[in-house]
Amino acid sequence: RWTLFDSGTAFNGVVEELKKVTTRVAHVLPVSDDGGSTAEIVRVLGGPAVGDIRSRCLRLSDESTLEALSVRRLLGHRLPLDPSEAKLEWYHIVEGEHSLWDGVSRPYRETIRAFLVYFHNEILRRPVETFCFTNGSIGNFFFAGARIFFQSLDAAIFLFSRVSQIPAESLVLPVISTNDRLTLGCELWDGTIIRGQNEISHPSNGRREVVDKDCNSCSALPSSIKRVFYMSSEGCNLLHEVFPEANHTVLEQLSKVDCIVYAMGSLFTSVCPSLVLRGIGETIASRSIPKVLLLNGSHDRETIGLSASGFVTAITDSLNRTYGDPDKSLKYHPKDYVNAILVPEGGQIPLDVENLASKGIFHVLTVKSVHDTKVGVIFDPVSLIQALTGLISEHMDARLAEPDPLTENVTSVC
Numbered sequence: 001r002w003t004l005f006d007s008g009t010a011f012n013g014v015v016e017e018l019k020k021v022t023t024r025v026a027h028v029l030p031v032s033d034d035g036g037s038t039a040e041i042v043r044v045l046g047g048p049a050v051g052d053i054r055s056r057c058l059r060l061s062d063e064s065t066l067e068a069l070s071v072r073r074l075l076g077h078r079l080p081l082d083p084s085e086a087k088l089e090w091y092h093i094v095e096g097e098h099s100l101w102d103g104v105s106r107p108y109r110e111t112i113r114a115f116l117v118y119f120h121n122e123i124l125r126r127p128v129e130t131f132c133f134t135n136g137s138i139g140n141f142f143f144a145g146a147r148i149f150f151q152s153l154d155a156a157i158f159l160f161s162r163v164s165q166i167p168a169e170s171l172v173l174p175v176i177s178t179n180d181r182l183t184l185g186c187e188l189w190d191g192t193i194i195r196g197q198n199e200i201s202h203p204s205n206g207r208r209e210v211v212d213k214d215c216n217s218c219s220a221l222p223s224s225i226k227r228v229f230y231m232s233s234e235g236c237n238l239l240h241e242v243f244p245e246a247n248h249t250v251l252e253q254l255s256k257v258d259c260i261v262y263a264m265g266s267l268f269t270s271v272c273p274s275l276v277l278r279g280i281g282e283t284i285a286s287r288s289i290p291k292v293l294l295l296n297g298s299h300d301r302e303t304i305g306l307s308a309s310g311f312v313t314a315i316t317d318s319l320n321r322t323y324g325d326p327d328k329s330l331k332y333h334p335k336d337y338v339n340a341i342l343v344p345e346g347g348q349i350p351l352d353v354e355n356l357a358s359k360g361i362f363h364v365l366t367v368k369s370v371h372d373t374k375v376g377v378i379f380d381p382v383s384l385i386q387a388l389t390g391l392i393s394e395h396m397d398a399r400l401a402e403p404d405p406l407t408e409n410v411t412s413v414c
Helices: 009-021 036-045 051-060 066-075 083-094 106-124 138-150 153-163 197-201 248-254 267-274 280-285 308-320 353-358 381-401
Strands: 002-005 025-029 171-174 183-188 193-195 225-231 259-262 291-294 340-344 364-367 369-372 376-379
Touching (some): 009 051, 025 051, 025 248, 036 106, 036 138, 051 153, 051 171, 066 106, 066 138, 066 153, 083 106, 106 138, 106 153, 138 153, 153 171, 171 248, 183 267, 197 267, 225 267, 225 308, 248 280, 259 381, 280 308, 308 340, 340 381, 364 381
Parallel strands (some): 002 025, 291 340, 340 364
Antiparallel strands (some): 183 193, 183 225, 369 376
């Protein structure tokens, strides 16, 4: 089994290939995203962000039957960008009249529609807040309806997983199991505090619009990022820092998996928020297994100026909680958290091998890449999965070759 500290959309392209090799993966995802369709749900209804979780559930969903494909198409559908067109289409869907329902059998249809109706009733009960359906995700609406109905994020994930027929051994886990809204904060080295994940990674200057995740679409930060942390929903400075507990199931999975992977994507806003929680660093440091960093192929607003060793330092500082409360910090070395790095061929991030070696990291492997028009160089999915499985196999072979301390000094007596 693997544990994947995921960055949401960045790893989605690899999931289809990973499913061919193993479904025994725990996908650990943050719940602090506050952009796009998710932001509108959180603004009006509150609660944690579920966009990344919904996206991963759909990627893992069954595609073996026509009905499964129909359900996936319905829950993966987005409404138009025009507000009036989006609202009109939503009414056709929630009333059961839209062609997206074609191919969905009555039991599935009644189950899904019940939670869409529940979601719709919830937004109608808040007359002060006018809900904007622009680019809205039907899957997000279904998820929000289930979460509010059950008053449980875990129950909503369970229902969504069953409706989309995710393999039972595939786990989609929020790093924090909560029914409350979570706000991500960021402290820069110049002392600036930025509130909100989207303001850190893809600021919109207050405009309600589709988030442009093109790596060249944002201006640079005034200073590099020192750390990320959680803050109260109304907070605006370090006095409002809060310390939510890590999901117990995540800690349980980390204690028994065969490999830990830090996925590529937004380093500080997608990966590090899952690492700064108490118990995560302690558990990872205690494991003697492959701990693999998938290096980004391109810089973004968060990582401009960072080398490969800079990525490792960011992960180490997050897991050690270096710049937070000194009473809650750890002192583990980088090699305790990362012992292998996979690098996309032709990537932008400088590969400073000597600095990596000084941190105790010697296993660096270049993997075939492809070019994405939006984000630049990315891993070739097939080659990436082959490299990951190869690392695990090497580790298992090495463990098998080690002498058993209980028998290595035993001699045979005839």
